[in-house]
Amino acid sequence: MINVLSVASECAPLVKTGGLADVVGALPAAVAAEGISMKTLLPGYPAVMAALRTPTTVLEDPDLFGAPARVLAEKVGDLDLLVLDAPHLYDRPGNIYLDKTGKDWPDNPERFAALSWIAAKIGMTGVDNWMPDILHGHDWQAGLVPDYLHSMGGTARIGTILTIHNIAFNGPADPSKIKALRLNPHRYTRDGFEFWGRISALKAGLMGADRLTTVSQTYAEELMTDQFGMGLDGVMRHRKSALSGIVNGIDETAWNPATDTAIKPYKTPKGKAANKAALRQEFGLPDADGPLCIVVSRLTEQKGLDLLLDALPALLERGGQLALLGSGDPGLEAAFAAATSNPNVAVKIGYDEALSHRMMAGADAILVPSRFEPCGLTQLYGLRYGTIPLVALTGGLADTVVSASPAALAIGVANGLQFHPVTSIALGSALARLCDLYADSPTWDQMQKNAMRQPVGWGPSARAYAALYRDTVKTAK
Numbered sequence: 001m002i003n004v005l006s007v008a009s010e011c012a013p014l015v016k017t018g019g020l021a022d023v024v025g026a027l028p029a030a031v032a033a034e035g036i037s038m039k040t041l042l043p044g045y046p047a048v049m050a051a052l053r054t055p056t057t058v059l060e061d062p063d064l065f066g067a068p069a070r071v072l073a074e075k076v077g078d079l080d081l082l083v084l085d086a087p088h089l090y091d092r093p094g095n096i097y098l099d100k101t102g103k104d105w106p107d108n109p110e111r112f113a114a115l116s117w118i119a120a121k122i123g124m125t126g127v128d129n130w131m132p133d134i135l136h137g138h139d140w141q142a143g144l145v146p147d148y149l150h151s152m153g154g155t156a157r158i159g160t161i162l163t164i165h166n167i168a169f170n171g172p173a174d175p176s177k178i179k180a181l182r183l184n185p186h187r188y189t190r191d192g193f194e195f196w197g198r199i200s201a202l203k204a205g206l207m208g209a210d211r212l213t214t215v216s217q218t219y220a221e222e223l224m225t226d227q228f229g230m231g232l233d234g235v236m237r238h239r240k241s242a243l244s245g246i247v248n249g250i251d252e253t254a255w256n257p258a259t260d261t262a263i264k265p266y267k268t269p270k271g272k273a274a275n276k277a278a279l280r281q282e283f284g285l286p287d288a289d290g291p292l293c294i295v296v297s298r299l300t301e302q303k304g305l306d307l308l309l310d311a312l313p314a315l316l317e318r319g320g321q322l323a324l325l326g327s328g329d330p331g332l333e334a335a336f337a338a339a340t341s342n343p344n345v346a347v348k349i350g351y352d353e354a355l356s357h358r359m360m361a362g363a364d365a366i367l368v369p370s371r372f373e374p375c376g377l378t379q380l381y382g383l384r385y386g387t388i389p390l391v392a393l394t395g396g397l398a399d400t401v402v403s404a405s406p407a408a409l410a411i412g413v414a415n416g417l418q419f420h421p422v423t424s425i426a427l428g429s430a431l432a433r434l435c436d437l438y439a440d441s442p443t444w445d446q447m448q449k450n451a452m453r454q455p456v457g458w459g460p461s462a463r464a465y466a467a468l469y470r471d472t473v474k475t476a477k
C-alpha cells in the first residue's frame with residue numbers, strides 16, 4: 001500500500017471556487033481502487049471546520065506563523081481529512097482567497113506557507129500511525145512543500161509531486177518575507193524560488209518537486225510555450241522530463257443524468273426535452289427554433305466570454321438562445337446583464353451548484369470559449385448529459401472533445417465542436433455551424449448519443465496517478 005498525502009487549498013464538496021476542488025475531492029476514492037491510501041490536508045476554513053463532528057487532534061504546533069495550531073483528523077464521506085486548525089490564518093468570513101474588496105488576503109503567502117509547512121511536518125512524523133510515502137501538492141498553495149521537506153531533511157525518504165491546475169496563479173510574495181516564511185535564502189535564485197525579483201511559491205514547487213503533472217496532455221505541451229507558460233515556460237522546458245499530463249475525470253455519481261436528483265432524470269437524449277422546458281421557464285426564455293446554449297463559468301479574462309458577447313448575434317440571428325450562470329469580473333457581469341435586453345438571452349449572476357445541474361440537463365449545447373483551459377470540467381459534464389460542447393481548441397478542451405469535422409461525422413464519432421483561433425470571428429462561425437448541426441436532427445441525435453457514451457470518469461486517470469505514485473516512491477514497498 002502506498003500512502004499519499006494530498007495537499008490542497010480547496011476540496012469539493014466542502015469548499016470550492018473552481019475545478020481544483022472537484023479534482024481534489026474525487027482523487028482519493030478514484031485512486032483507492034488502485035491500492036493507494038490517500039489523506040487530504042486542507043486549511044481549516046469555517047466551512048471545513050463546520051464539516052467536522054468528532055475530530056481527533058493528531059498534531060500540534062505551538063507556533064505556526066504567529067500562533068498555535070493543530071491538525072484535526074476525521075473521515076468525512078469518502079475523504080480521510082486532515083484539517084489544519086489555525087484560526088489566525090483561516091477563521092475569517094467570505095472568499096477563501098480574497099477579502100471583501102476582492103483583493104488577495106495580504107497574508108496569503110503565510111496562510112499557504114503554513115499549509116505547506118504542516119504537510120512537510122506530517123511527511124516527517126506521520127499522523128495516527130500513518131506515514132506518507134508521497135506528498136502530492138496542488139497548485140501554488142502547496143508549492144513550498146518540497147523546500148520545507150528539504151530543510152527538514154525528508155527528501156531522501158519521501159517523494160514529492162506538484163500538480164499544476166492553473167499556471168496563471170504563481171503565489172507571489174515580497175522577498176522581505178523570506179525569513180518570515182521560513183525559506184532558505186540561498187534558494188532565492190533563478191534555480192530556486194526567485195521569480196522576477198519576487199518569491200514564487202509555484203516556482204519553488206516546479207523547481208523542487210520530484211515529479212510534475214498537469215491536468216491534460218495538451219496543457220502540458222502548452223506550458224512549455226511562451227504563449228501559455230505565463231513566464232514559467234523556461235522552467236517547464238527545464239523540467240520537461242519530470243512533467244506529464246493526466247486528464248481530469250468527473251465524479252460520475254454526482255454527475256449522472258440517470259440518477260441526478262436535481263433534474264428530471266434521463267437515460268437517453270430524448271429525456272432532455274422535459275428538462276429543457278423547465279430550464280426555459282426558470283430563466284424566463286421563450287420557445288425558440290435554435291439551440292438553447294448555456295455557460296456555467298467564472299467570469300474572467302481566461303474564459304473568453306468577452307468573445308462570446310461579440311459573437312452572440314451569430315447565435316441569436318439563427319434562433320438560438322443563451323442562458324448564463326456565472327460570477328466574477330464586474331465588467332463582464334454588467335455586460336452580460338446588459339445583453340439580456342434581447343429576450344433570448346438570460347443571465348443569473350452567482351454561484352449555484354444545483355442550478356448548474358439543471359442547466360446541463362436542459363441545454364442543447366454548452367459554450368466554453370476559453371483563451372486557455374488546463375482541463376476544464378464543464379465540457380465533461382456537458383458530454384455526460386448529452387449537451388454538446390462548443391469549445392476553444394486549447395488545453396483539455398482539445399483533448400476531451402471530438403469536433404464535428406466532416407471525417408468525424410462520416411465515421412460517427414463527433415460529440416462536439418472546436419474552434420480556432422480563439423477570436424470572436426471564429427467563435428461566431430462555430431456558433432453558426434452549431435445551429436446548422438442542430439437543425440440536422442439525425443446528425444444532432446447521433447452527436448448527443450456519442451457524447452453520452454464518451455468515457456469521462458476517473459478510471460484511466462486514476463490508473464495513471466497510481467502508476468506515477470509507484471514511480472515516485474523512494475523506499476522499497
Ligand code: ADP
Nearest residue numbers: 018019297298326350351352353356376377378
Ligand atoms: P475553473 O477551475 O477554471 O473555474 P473548470 O471548468 O475546471 O474551471 O471548473 C469549474 C467548476 O466550477 C465546475 O465544476 C463548474 O461547474 C463550477 N462552476 C463555475 N462557475 C459556477 C457557478 N456560477 N455556479 C455553479 N458552478 C460553477
